[in-house]
Amino acid sequence: MLSNIDNFYFKKEEPLQSCLLALKEIILSQNKDITSAWKYGMPFFCYKGKMFCYLWVHKKTLQPYMGIVEGKHFNHPKLVIEKRSRMKIMLFDADKELPVKTIQLIIQQAIDLYKTGVVPLKTK
Known part of the structure; x- marks a missing residue:
């Protein structure tokens, strides 16, 4: 059985599916501390446990997008x-x-916000 995250990607038609899967790989490859998670009914990406970006499809334009x-x-x-x-x-x-x-570049800028303390990371 597929996870919610997998279902999100694999229920999309082409070329949307390939675009979203490519975005997922680009995001995950940027830093070893980036993980994938299912939050609020959508695929999120976390940096050291803190949500920093997500993927979705625009309701009006039907374009895929990355949210920061x-x-x-x-x-x-x-x-x-x-x-x-x-x-x-x-x-x-x-x-x-x-x-x-x-x-x-945008992903690195987003991660830098967490690294510099502009956006505080969770403390354990």
Whole structure:
């Protein structure tokens, strides 16, 4: 039986499925402390146990996107806030090649927020 996370990816039609799976791999490959989790009915990625990004499909445009939980703390021209107060998203075209270097840069910026203490990590 597939997990909720696996179901999320494998129930999507192509090219959406391949795009989301590629995004998942790009995110997980950025740092050994990044883990995948199922939270709020969607695939989240945590850095040292703290949620920092997630994948979803935009309701209006049907485009896949990566949401950055603490996106309000930094600016990047590819990140949009829409009507969110805290999170910013980066939309993708599932039919086009992913901008891997831009994704990696944004993920590193998000991780840096946690490393520098701007966003506190959980203490055990």
